[in-house]
Amino acid sequence: MSKKPSDFSRRDLLKAAAALGTVPFAAACERSSPISSAQASSGDTQGSFNAQVVVVGAGIAGLTAARRLVAAGVDTLVVEACDRVGGRTLNHNVSAAQALPGTVVEVGGQWVGPGQDRVLALIEELGLSTFKTFEDGNYIDYRNGLKTQYGHVFPIDPLNLGLNRLPLTDPVAAAEAALAIETLTSMANQVPLDMPWTAANAAAWDNQTFQSWMDANLVTPGAKSLLQLAIETLFCAEPREVSLLHALLCFHSGGSLEHMISTTGGAQDSRIAGGSQLISLRMAQALGSRVLLRAPVTRIEYNDKGVRVSGDQFSVHAQRTIIALPPTLSGRITYAPPVNGLRDQLTQRFPMGSVIKVQCVYPKPFWRDAGLNGQATSDTGPVKSTFDNSPPDAHVGVIVGFITGSEARTAIMQTREQRMAGVIESFVRYFGEQARTPLEYIERDWASEEYSRGGYLGYLPPGVWLDYGIAMTAPVGRIHWAGSETSDINRGYFDGAVRSGERVAEEVAALL
């Protein structure tokens, strides 16, 4: 059984830590393990700089904005807190001896898929290429202590319910889940992407959690469990934390719930050759000295004439600034004058999800020999969903798993060894004993990253869209907001980040 958040083991851990007067610390990105490939551009964190526009944050959103502005002839600087670019994308060089030099997996965001037009265009522009996520073979579903294999094709699906995408251990539950997904899709399509609070049912949907909707509308525990996993995997939060309206908006924004949870043809369709961080690395390379690394912004002064963006040892004067950070982090900067109460309180209500992305490298993708595609779904943690993340030539095998929501919050306070033991237990449960001895164990806890503080993205609890939605992208003086969380389309995806960067570049360029 999955551990409950109130388990004694967890409380005792904290109590023990508190008694020692210390609990595990988070890693500042400067102190994280060396990231050699991340040094695409270098910056100087000391001194005084001038530009027309200063962008805060060198993730995909910020770099896209800067790239666009520079292309339009605008003198632009990007300041980045970390010693690398990429934000919530980060390549990791596989260190196992059997792996060829240059073998890369991502410890952050990694997938792209159809409908994500702007990021696909950018990938092409940057000379990068994609390859298909491996999905040949059977799926594993682990539920109520039983492991089941199922294929992708359900023999009879006359109503076209999408049953072929759901585990068939319990056909009644699968049918109910498929119908629920249909219902949710039809509700989602009623939510305007730009102003979700104007949906006819906005109040009713923002009054409740996704969990409340499930409790009121689903009968079978199996269907509830499947939808719970969908929410946990998409939002890195529990269904009880996410506003129903917000979930519906995201389904609409991401194409559809079915699209978002699908691999081939869906949001997990393809991977980027060389790793997704290359998107940011290439953009930063082109921007060259316009990107200043190791430059955490602590203060932004602004008035009718311009802005001054500064940190401990540097400052940038500019006409306008673009904040391309997770919303919760944008709320930690000191603004002078302080931003209005609506904007500030929005950032108090925009938490990041909780995710630890884990990967095991094996001498070969042994599950493929057993006719498995490496994808597992489960009702039991710590890892409740996995994918085959092997390199394209599969000269080594990689399974990637996600510890999300409640499971992540338990795992955050564990040691690396404790987490690894739990991950391997999960992988063995799904793929057998061969999973017990990886060549390399890779993990990244995004909640503990000082300059991300969670992942994949920020989500909204009930009631926030209704009262604070208008503050999402409204500029404050000469301060403009970007980031995937601000995108109408593909909110939370790379594509949303690109779109937000393009939108804000246009918004700012028009005002210079």
Added chain:
Amino acid sequence: MSKKPSDFSRRDLLKAAAALGTVPFAAACERSSPISSAQASSGDTQGSFNAQVVVVGAGIAGLTAARRLVAAGVDTLVVEACDRVGGRTLNHNVSAAQALPGTVVEVGGQWVGPGQDRVLALIEELGLSTFKTFEDGNYIDYRNGLKTQYGHVFPIDPLNLGLNRLPLTDPVAAAEAALAIETLTSMANQVPLDMPWTAANAAAWDNQTFQSWMDANLVTPGAKSLLQLAIETLFCAEPREVSLLHALLCFHSGGSLEHMISTTGGAQDSRIAGGSQLISLRMAQALGSRVLLRAPVTRIEYNDKGVRVSGDQFSVHAQRTIIALPPTLSGRITYAPPVNGLRDQLTQRFPMGSVIKVQCVYPKPFWRDAGLNGQATSDTGPVKSTFDNSPPDAHVGVIVGFITGSEARTAIMQTREQRMAGVIESFVRYFGEQARTPLEYIERDWASEEYSRGGYLGYLPPGVWLDYGIAMTAPVGRIHWAGSETSDINRGYFDGAVRSGERVAEEVAALL
């Protein structure tokens, strides 16, 4: 009718502001109107200091902790961002010419009541005194466009449902609300104050918003409306934003829901002669130069040996530090090393309520002549609840009103003139034409205060207690947490602040 958050007027305001490239700015406390009485102690914001313990925040919690530590012989310094002490308590000198010099009303927290033993003891210790909130006469309830007077004694209440405390316009609704309050009280008493996540029904109750519980359990719109007002007035948030578990915990913590919404004999029983800020002012006076004002903390470094708490122009070295700030503000400090992910993500999920406290001063408390006690409840904003806040001798009359939750979020983005017009409209609706021409209009929007960012207190949305409860008071290294939001008893009240200060002082003293 109350305006809906998605009203066009509000969107248009933002749009217009955005088009101008500017929206209203918040006030930093240094820039707020002069607060002469607040200069009880003076500090030096420049230089390097040493102490055994450094307390961040000179509200009631921080000052209580410092007072306790100093009494125990511990060398203690308090650093405060504002140019005054008191946190979310703040006296205002009534400026109307008819008011006697020294006439004070509070623009922040103001009431104390039975059961709040620790703050009542402190008040006595400090040589302060209390007086009863005026409550003689009839109440006003405004609902469905109709104004009704009702008295405090319901003729027949055989079941002792507390009907006498509820508007009787709609006896069926009043009876349902009274029964609901009974039910909620019995649920609340099942929530352990120290570990709410261990309640037998913790998951079911933290899965949903308070609104979902109302929707599932209440039939009459009148009862829903009354309970909505109770939540709005107690939490400064909408029922859809607050976890049912959190609401129940707070009811238990505050005595009972009935106690919390009651004046005589309840949480609004008494006021403090000279204004509630005197609690902090007196404590600060005794601490003298141990309180440093105008010292916003931006960075806290810590290791096994000690801490360094610093701002732009000052730093304090100490053995340990106590953070006595609203949780959301504690999350904005840069910690080196960064705090663990659980603590950080807790502060991302702990928003402050939204409240604008408004007051009108009149030549006399004219409503008393009409047999009214100045208390109104309403389903129509911007002001949905009022009290008589006249000075003890009633030489002028004062009505205090609360704009909370959604109403506050609309009002935040209005001009002072727009807000005042709405407030006076509300007051006239309840008390007649004489309310139209106040001698003085006083308002304080706590969401716009840079060093409070909302009020009265932080609340928790669904799911947070379950997964993050253990991080609420767990020290991180040599950093300890105080503030009324961390108190088991009377959470959110002055009394909770005092208790948290006492608890943390003991916690720290034991480790020196």
